[in-house]
Amino acid sequence: MPSYTVTIATGNQWFAGTDDYIYITLVGTEQCSERTLLDKPLYNDFERGAVDSYSVRVEENLGDIVLVKIEKRKYWMQDDWYCRYITVKTPSGDYVEFPCFRWLVDDKEVVLRDGRAHIPQDDKTGLVKQHRQKELETRKKTYRLNNSAALSRWKEWQPGFPMSIDANRHKDLPRDIQFDSEKGVDFILNYSKAIENLFVNQFMHMFQSSWNDFADFERIFVRIKNTISEYVMQHWKEDFMFGYQFLNGCNPVMIQKCTKLPDKFPVTHEMVSVSLERELTLEQEIEAGNVYIVDYKVLEGISPNCTDPCTLQYLAAPICLLYNNTHNKILPIAIQLGQTPGEDSPIFLPTDGEYDWLLAKIWVRSADFQHHQTITHLLRTHLITEMFAVAMYRQLPAVHPVYKLLIPHVRFTIAINTKAREQLICECGIFDKANATGGGGHIQLVQKCTKSLTFRSLCFPDMIKIRGMDSKEDLPTYFYRDDGYQVWEATKSFVSDVVCIYYTSDETVQGDEEIQAFVKDVCSFGMQDFDQCEFPKSVKTREELIEYLTVIVFTASSQHAAVNFGQLYLGMYPDEHFIEKPVKEAMGKFRKQLAEITSSIKKRNEGKKLPYYNMSPNKIPNSVAV
Numbered sequence: 001m002p003s004y005t006v007t008i009a010t011g012n013q014w015f016a017g018t019d020d021y022i023y024i025t026l027v028g029t030e031q032c033s034e035r036t037l038l039d040k041p042l043y044n045d046f047e048r049g050a051v052d053s054y055s056v057r058v059e060e061n062l063g064d065i066v067l068v069k070i071e072k073r074k075y076w077m078q079d080d081w082y083c084r085y086i087t088v089k090t091p092s093g094d095y096v097e098f099p100c101f102r103w104l105v106d107d108k109e110v111v112l113r114d115g116r117a118h119i120p121q122d123d124k125t126g127l128v129k130q131h132r133q134k135e136l137e138t139r140k141k142t143y144r145l146n147n148s149a150a151l152s153r154w155k156e157w158q159p160g161f162p163m164s165i166d167a168n169r170h171k172d173l174p175r176d177i178q179f180d181s182e183k184g185v186d187f188i189l190n191y192s193k194a195i196e197n198l199f200v201n202q203f204m205h206m207f208q209s210s211w212n213d214f215a216d217f218e219r220i221f222v223r224i225k226n227t228i229s230e231y232v233m234q235h236w237k238e239d240f241m242f243g244y245q246f247l248n249g250c251n252p253v254m255i256q257k258c259t260k261l262p263d264k265f266p267v268t269h270e271m272v273s274v275s276l277e278r279e280l281t282l283e284q285e286i287e288a289g290n291v292y293i294v295d296y297k298v299l300e301g302i303s304p305n306c307t308d309p310c311t312l313q314y315l316a317a318p319i320c321l322l323y324n325n326t327h328n329k330i331l332p333i334a335i336q337l338g339q340t341p342g343e344d345s346p347i348f349l350p351t352d353g354e355y356d357w358l359l360a361k362i363w364v365r366s367a368d369f370q371h372h373q374t375i376t377h378l379l380r381t382h383l384i385t386e387m388f389a390v391a392m393y394r395q396l397p398a399v400h401p402v403y404k405l406l407i408p409h410v411r412f413t414i415a416i417n418t419k420a421r422e423q424l425i426c427e428c429g430i431f432d433k434a435n436a437t438g439g440g441g442h443i444q445l446v447q448k449c450t451k452s453l454t455f456r457s458l459c460f461p462d463m464i465k466i467r468g469m470d471s472k473e474d475l476p477t478y479f480y481r482d483d484g485y486q487v488w489e490a491t492k493s494f495v496s497d498v499v500c501i502y503y504t505s506d507e508t509v510q511g512d513e514e515i516q517a518f519v520k521d522v523c524s525f526g527m528q529d530f531d532q533c534e535f536p537k538s539v540k541t542r543e544e545l546i547e548y549l550t551v552i553v554f555t556a557s558s559q560h561a562a563v564n565f566g567q568l569y570l571g572m573y574p575d576e577h578f579i580e581k582p583v584k585e586a587m588g589k590f591r592k593q594l595a596e597i598t599s600s601i602k603k604r605n606e607g608k609k610l611p612y613y614n615m616s617p618n619k620i621p622n623s624v625a626v
Helices: 126-142 181-197 200-207 214-220 227-235 239-248 269-275 282-287 354-395 401-409 413-423 430-434 441-451 460-466 479-502 506-510 513-526 542-562 581-605
Strands: 003-010 021-028 051-057 065-073 081-089 095-104 109-113 291-295 306-308 319-324 330-336
Touching (some): 003 021, 021 051, 021 081, 065 081, 065 095, 065 126, 109 126, 126 354, 227 239, 239 330, 239 479, 269 282, 269 330, 354 413, 354 441, 354 513, 354 542, 401 479, 401 542, 460 479, 460 542, 506 542
Antiparallel strands (some): 021 065, 081 095, 291 319, 319 330
């Protein structure tokens, strides 16, 4: 009697094990096995982290094993179970791998394809075609997409936002995309630690009242101790530090080459001549490419927060002119705090009184903070990545190579965003309590910037070039750009390797109805076909698909790291969704490239008082998970 050896790996996370009954059915090209209870007498099966093996006996050979059906049934109370993978050893000694990496909750069954990735055109038999179609139908119900008009839309959390998951609370999410217990506890502990370190509970009144002097600011950050933060605290008032942060601070995406002074910012040569070092006029310095500008026009008209009836906060929409001096340091040379020049909006200069100039810079830095938190960070990494993630779950089955490619890079993103909508950016959330754009201003900002968000602005090289910041000779200390280029090219090379394994031609891309549905879903539903978004509705070539996927991976990992901080490093894939040797070789090549980039960044940073590590691959998280 033929016998198949089935090996099942249970997850390592908290509460991954189960005491429920687990049944298995092997589905082959010839026939199916009997439904078999997996149980070893006197042995506690399916413990956390366990790898258990069982024998499944059949009357006749099943043919090639193409599907495995796993069923969980209640023992005495429902006990969720996380299955990592299943392997089946056939009577002939061959091994077939079935990645799972999902939770089985309640009395649930899961049908798994073997671990090889397949695009729709690869499926030739009715059995696998039917499985593929059924999985997508189940996904579309889970992620609120069917023929009902009421359920065909994603959730619009606020008018004009990119669409998000249709769930009000974290616990309403599908189990597979919730935080696991460890991540949930980690989230709470890190949040509490941050609050404690910043004395936010003790000094919350400081955010909601006037400060007496700069010592109040220093008291908040007294517990933050590292070389960079201490150096910044010592030099934050100085012009070189103010300018440096536009290049390599947490919001290095605002500075752009000034090719012509806007009429709304009437700076003259006489105003700034004392700051120029090359014996050129301001116009000549601009023509030579030595002048840069930062414009926070998006903040104009945004409602400032009002934490109580008597405490109105304030917002500026400043314009700042910067000069690249002969030592390649970016220095501010003129600041206007409003968008309309005149007596009520004077131009501040370094030659003004010490505190006038310092306060002007503080207002610019305040505006930069508002833009960074709400646009650069929240909108352009968190919300955009969630939009891609929801479309992926709705349109791509687990067997699809693009699903396997993207799943590590959207891990926990929907969960962290749902938590943010519950606690951070909601009414009476932390934004409302401690942010000048709280109380609705942050909503207005996202709405305004979503209208102008384009797909090309998410392509790192395009984003740099559009701002005129692509010349390393002009700005040799723009490390965000230099490191970003390296990581973008390494990421694109990896994505290209994977795409070319499964798509042999442009026609193969065009014929993949699932990838086309995914791309269209992002534009038509996720971005709601906004007039200016210019997101593609289809991809016609392998090169277009490679760029599209590179944008997703880069945005979710490297770009988020540059404006935040990380956990799992880029290139580490603990859940092995791909099993094919060529893809694993591509992963190895990718990791090698990233290691080389890490090494070069480490070497460049040696001896620097302000080292830049935000784009170092060993510090880049795989996904937007924090």
